[in-house]
Amino acid sequence: MTTTYINARLINPATRTDALGGLTVANGQITAIDGPQVGTIVDLDGACLAPGIVDIGVKICEPGERHKESYASAGAAAAAGGVTTIVTRPDTDPAIDTPEVLEFIAKRAEKDSPVKVHPMAALTKGRAGSEMVEIGFLQDAGAVAFTDCDHVITNTKVYQRALTYARSLGALVIGHVQEPTLSKGACATSGKFASLRGLPAVSPMAERMGLDRDIALVEMTGAKYHADQITTARAIPPLKRAKANGLDVTAGVSIHHLTLNELDVANYRTFFKIKPPLRCEDDRIAMIEALADGTIDIIHSMHTPQDEESKRLPFEEAASGAVALETLFPAALRVVNSGMIDLPTLWAALSLNPANRLGLAQGRLEVGAPADLVVFDPSAPFIMDRFKLKSKSKNTPFDGQRMEGRIIATLVEGELVHGTL
Template sequence: MSTKPLLFKNARLVDPDTGREDKGGLLVRDGVIQDLGPQLSEAADADVIDCGGQVLSPGLIDMRAFIGEPGGPYRETLKSAGEAAAAGGVTTVVSMPDTSPALDDPAVIDFIVRRARDTSIVNILPAAALTKGLKGEEMAEIGRLKEAGAIAFTDGARSVTNAQVMRRALTYARDFDALIVHHVEDPNLVGQGVMNEGEFASRLGLPGIPREAETIMLERDMRLVRLTGARYHAAMISCADSAEIVRAAKAKGLPVTCGVSINHLSLNENDIGDYRTFLKLSPPLRHEEDRQAMIEALIDGTIDVIVSDHNPQDVENKRLPFAEAADGAVGLETLLSAALRLVHSDRISLPKLLRALSTKPAEILGLPAGRLKIGAPADLILFDPDAPYVLDKRQLKSLSKNTPFDEARLEGQVTITMVAGRIVFDRSSM
């Protein structure tokens, strides 16, 4: 890869931080944005990329991805996750602690930091376990884990059901200025449920999961945040009532943010159709009214970020009866294309969509990325938002192919992905 300065010219510059869109150029030097704007002149020592009017924006920051390393490299490695992310325009990935062993020890966090640095072409930042062994019983060592490189604290796909443990964790996190990310789904109310509770589940003969499994846990957490004053992020919400709970908490000034998965913005329970296990997710796909409520909550700012919820599963864990199949779907490579459906349907502007995919995650995580600004890291993507294609899961770079968008017609393809001034993906070289 060239280390020379690089000039992007004839670009549609979209800065989600300010909401500005300009036609112009951007100069990258020494891994950062050195200059940008409509009147940018060419630098004599720079290589030049003619963008042909395509969008140049900050790279996406995905706050929720499950990676199989350590313990399950057949599902996904840090290397393969990085390649999948780069192909999808994701320049920073937050990896969940649901590994074997769990990321609850400073030595394991240090291993992930070093391993990601050595093998991944994008930034992979580990989130440490909130409780030891992800068991929800004893708080992990937040201070030492943060010192080792943990970007946030979460039990990944599990919820902390013990309110006293959660209160203690929030209190310690506040003292260390650490971010708590929580999967809000009460396992006792989930029970044996495998999809959204309602008429469609009854017709399929499948046990349902009530919305209250999410809302009761979320409401409890809002009260604990009010009690402790800690920074809190609900990993994903999926129903209208949850949006109202977060909206009310923000109105009270609580330090609360929340995310939504691209799946819950794009799909509903009816898409499960004839027991499609690639759409068995946690939380489950909800009613169409809930999907519309998620879109409205994104538009009005109640929902802060969109995540891929990338959760690779091998064939053996998915080609089972629906009730027995593992939860999860891959999403790093389709995050942008699926999200652009909201732009193409005129539900949201491109800068506002990209804000939820880059600027806002950067703000929540305390990262300098997510904006087109002089001095900002040159973590950038060049993409054609209108390029049509039909997804073929066999062409995914992820080791697992459990995508809910197989054979879907999508628009928007990444042309170039750059991390710290280095091109890590170039579609023209494929």
């Protein structure tokens, strides 16, 4: 079936353009841009048409905690949020550290999720930091990257060996750049706010120290490396130096660190407890500036479902994390509406750059690319109601907030998986 979408505002992250045009889809691929109108004609009446979001670092709680999130519920949430490809974390129970576990979750994802799923695997067995996994076998089973998530490997020799082996196989390693001893037990960023609230805090230097170590190891081994979350201004200079020195290093930032700051915690609101903790406003602005100049490459949702019981606890004891598959898009538009970046630049960080980093064909508007697309209205206002989210868990910090941006339709290989056209 051939469909031509006309009167669309095409958001092209590769060319950094935002212009009216048309696009034709056939057999799951983009077959023409501004070509002749063939097949079924769909008039988008000025709505935006962009590549679907590619979201790295999504936690889906299978196996082990299916009551928090399943592939079916996460897939529905992703489709509703304009996410057409989710790249899942291995911090499940048990961890995804063997080909057998990876194949189990891949089959479950293929069966239950309406969007594409690419799994990451652990870098060490059980994410314990002592023995590396069988990277080659896990690559063959479909792992697109390797990470121990927030379990930072403290044994530098083990980490160096894992990076060396990953380099020999061309595997991407994703690191969590926090110095683990300083960060242990912390739930806020050190400063006046944390002191007034009496919260255990960690200095922003813990991030700088973690990043410095990882960059040194990347320089030693030549590995492909991605820092999952850069959240402080202190981490920007070493990241810039690593890139200037030609190291194969990229970095991401979570949507929460891009749009919220430590003051949002207010009177111990646990939906704002995330890892790393929210930073000061100066750090948040520095993240946007780093995104605008290309120092930070990718925006992640860092979707982390938690049930009500684990969040309705004193702030120090509450679980960290927030759901974000459905809030990633409207929250990210806040940065555009602030005037600090434009829509094509935002979409490069949401779609093109993560696809490029993982070697995926998605994330672009060009002939031959998969027709994984999203149609949206960037100015449609709404009030966020967490109980309307499709995720099983409802722990969003944006509950009750005024937001803008409505997903009209999400297509995976040309097939409608959410909305109407």
